[in-house]
Amino acid sequence: MAQLPWANWNGTAMPLADVRVSVLDRGFLFGDGIYEVLRVYGGRPFLLSEHMARLRRSLNEIQIQSDVDRLEARMHATLRDSGIDGGMVYMQITRGEAPRTHRFPNPPATPNELIYVDAIAVDPYAAWRENGAKLLTVPDVRWRRCDIKSVNLLANCLAAQAAAEAGCQEALLVTADGTITEGSHTSIFAVQGGRILATPLGPQILPGITRGLVVKLAARAGIEIEERSAKLAELDSLDEMFLTGTTSEVLPVTQVDGRPIGNGRPGPVTAKLVATYGEYVRDWLAGRGE
Numbered sequence: 001m002a003q004l005p006w007a008n009w010n011g012t013a014m015p016l017a018d019v020r021v022s023v024l025d026r027g028f029l030f031g032d033g034i035y036e037v038l039r040v041y042g043g044r045p046f047l048l049s050e051h052m053a054r055l056r057r058s059l060n061e062i063q064i065q066s067d068v069d070r071l072e073a074r075m076h077a078t079l080r081d082s083g084i085d086g087g088m089v090y091m092q093i094t095r096g097e098a099p100r101t102h103r104f105p106n107p108p109a110t111p112n113e114l115i116y117v118d119a120i121a122v123d124p125y126a127a128w129r130e131n132g133a134k135l136l137t138v139p140d141v142r143w144r145r146c147d148i149k150s151v152n153l154l155a156n157c158l159a160a161q162a163a164a165e166a167g168c169q170e171a172l173l174v175t176a177d178g179t180i181t182e183g184s185h186t187s188i189f190a191v192q193g194g195r196i197l198a199t200p201l202g203p204q205i206l207p208g209i210t211r212g213l214v215v216k217l218a219a220r221a222g223i224e225i226e227e228r229s230a231k232l233a234e235l236d237s238l239d240e241m242f243l244t245g246t247t248s249e250v251l252p253v254t255q256v257d258g259r260p261i262g263n264g265r266p267g268p269v270t271a272k273l274v275a276t277y278g279e280y281v282r283d284w285l286a287g288r289g290e
């Protein structure tokens, strides 16, 4: 078994602890880079083509030239050498190292490409999956291109910290007009009258890969989905709320700002989706899934 987390840095395999990066890396100076996080089950990356498509899109949106097929091959090699079974993959590509100027370096710098994998032995969210997560509302002060999975995550970090200080597991980001967008690192759904409300895709949110799967699973289970954002003013009329993400999977939300959602217990629609998600992963692992 390799030393975990196990990394590939610009094509060289090594322990993550040995990776060194220049202070002139534009990711370090400007947050000028993008990333992806994938879940690994049974040693295999889950929803691989969806994550690679989003990675490609993020690179295109910020005009970084990196060979995604080569990155994917490196990711497979890193996973194989790591020997991990359950875990995660982190991939980050920055515009590279260059003298500090805001505009892109000319001639272009060579992108810095990091991949690392780590084990997730037990479900770190088991208690909240059972009892529900508590959220804290935080003003959504992010930029207007949240659809790009950029490493520029200051607003997300501040929101997550505010939530943690309030004893909550996640922040609920709310725009100035009271629209709920997403969490600091998760997608948000509400349930009202048996129907799921999903924040519409667009520049206000990251197109969550788990969100995409859950929308598909809900439709298959015959649950109606309305692509509209919930409003903060509607909180008391919601029956359920849940969040999704690569590492958090599907998690019920039972409290926002100390107020219960619905009856304050994880609800039946969320429970159904938690179960369906688990079955989908099991089928995929057994080679029965798509």
Ligand code: PDD
Binding pocket: 037, 156, 182, 183, 184, 185, 186, 187, 206, 207, 208, 209, 210, 211, 244, 245, 246, 247
């Ligand atoms: N976060 N919204 C934001 C702002 C996110 O950062 C994430 C993922 C999601 C959920 O997307 P997905 O289902 O593709 O993981 C939604 C990752 C896991 C992270 O930053 O660690």
